[in-house]
Amino acid sequence: MQVQVARIGKPHGIKGEVTVQVLTDAPENRFVPGVELTVEPATLGPLTVVSARWNKDILLLAFDGVMTRNRAEELRGGKLFVESDEVDDDDDDDAWYEHELVGLEVRVGSEVVGKVSGLNTMPVQDLLIVTTAAGEEILVPFVAEIVPEVNIADGYLLLTPLEGLFTVNAEPGEEAAVTDTRNTADATGENGPAGEDGAAGKDAG
Template sequence: MRLQVARIGKPHGIRGEVTVQLMTDDPGARFEPGTVFDVEAGPLKALTVEGARWNKEILLVAFEEVADRNAAETVRGARLFIETEDLEEDDDDTWYEHELTGLAVRVGDTVVGKVTGLRTHAAQDLLIVEDTDGEEVLVPFVEAIVPEVDIAAGHILLTPPAGLFTLNRPDDPDAAEAAGDGGS
């Protein structure tokens, strides 16, 4: 199985280290020196971990192929993947961003958008959904709101709370009223 482990962030310092946005729950094992990642959306096809260290809450990684800050800037935004056979395939409650991206989002039988990404956070993850009007909606990825993910059928089912897809829109009368302009 191909697994996205991280997305490369901004350079750190002048020696080519970069910050990474983690998409793994085991960064210590994934960023061992010598680990080779497949790269998407970057100038190189593969990157080899030279070293990794924590700076407060941020993981800094040095790659053998990235010698300085200028080279680090060129790999910014690249996605890092590994091929792994050791993942448990039978975990029904675990999905990866690449599996979710592109799935239709339904409320009942009505398609209300599609998944365009996943933001991982300490407290909970958020699905990034592009609704049918082209607007971005952040949906808490919790069972109460997302009771069904069917990769094979190509959709997820939502039971969204009232206002999830309309709150904070310029044309939302409740948002206008809350802002103090009375919706007029």
């Protein structure tokens, strides 16, 4: 099994270097000169690392045979993989790679609210990209409090989203329905505690 360690971004300069989105906790071990990386799509590779350097917080890679900006541009969007037995055995059991997450159903309670379409690896915390049935993308902090369960075997992950995380992208009619419900509660004087509103919002997705 192969594990994705990076995604190729835009070219840097005119000599074939590319920026990459790093998807590994050990880039200093994954991108040493001489390492051969499998590429998806396969027509782009394999690629052998010639050099790796940091430009502020962006990793720049150069590959054997990629000598021009035009050639580097052809690699944009390519996914870089290593064999799974090259991954450290002491990696966190709760660490997930993008290729494992993409395609998983996203559930709030028993309701499916979308699918995982990507993972943004950030310095402070990672962000799941969730695409709803309406085609809208929502960024979800990938932390245990919000994503308490990832079930690769059964093809889903469970969310306990912050209130309004999904309703902010609801259709106007849906937003109105939520508002009307709250106004009705206000009119009858049955204002429940904030915690109950939050729970209802989660169930509704």
